[in-house]
Amino acid sequence: ALHREDLEKSRLRARREGYYRHEEAGITQPEGSLGSISDADRFVTDVAAVNKNERDASIAKQEQMYYAKRLNNADREEKRWRTIEMEDDMDNQRWDDMREHGTFSRSNKTSVPYNP
Template sequence: MSARPAPPALGEVRNLAPKSRAERHGTVHKEDLEKMRLSQRRECFYHYEPNSLTPPPDSLSHIAESDRFETNAAAAEKASRNAVLMRKEQVLHAKRIARTHTEEERWRVVEAEHEAELARHEAMAREGTFCKSNKTSMPYDPITLQYGEGKDGQCLRYSDESLRYRAAMRAANLQQRTNVAGFNPITGEETARVPVPEKPVLPEYLQGIIPGH
């Protein structure tokens, strides 16, 4: 009959504290599990400080957990929309101001051009530029064919009357030489004489200039 084996040697004994049900359920969540492992870590030079990310209540950066998040979503959405509308209104206002300045500058240029045009017309009216530009090259009215009232009109009148007078005198001389008897040899009727107008009178301002008049 063989002998019984000896019991194994007793090693290091680790006593584990019992965990509550809340602690056991807490280890199921990943975030809580990582926090627990960090708190139980003792190797190297790391040192775990609980609540290291939460400022103490007496610090200036402390805030309650209920105030860390925005609870009024409607107000936040309205504020966001108001900000967008405000930016659009600022852009439109800047455009209106720019267009107003542009329009004022354009009208300033238009008024300056208008004033310069009026000044030019007044200067031309004083100097008689319009009259010179509207004056015809001939001393008579091309519409009514009336002679002008100046010296040029008198000279033209005298020239035309002299031309008609010389033409009538030439026709009378030809008639007198070709028809001495004074009647038509075919019909026997008396020939009508060519009317000769009176000799034109030289204008007064030329009577002392042209010799022989």
């Protein structure tokens, strides 16, 4: 009785290719299949254009981010100034109401001096 490894070695030796298994054209795809591509199209020949497109995309993304930040800051500043103007208008209205109704003139109605 042959040992298992000896049996396997004898079967490998008896193969047509010997110890090596050889399959013809196992890597190439058949013409017309989804995986097939011509040798000319397989390699990128214009690497500089690819790099430039990547740089341009990066710069465009950065510019878009800056534009969004500028819009956000402008909106925030506009809102801040509207709030300041509204507070100023309310303060002016308060002073006008006090002048109209004489709110401060009533505080010394008896005309007694504060520091006699």
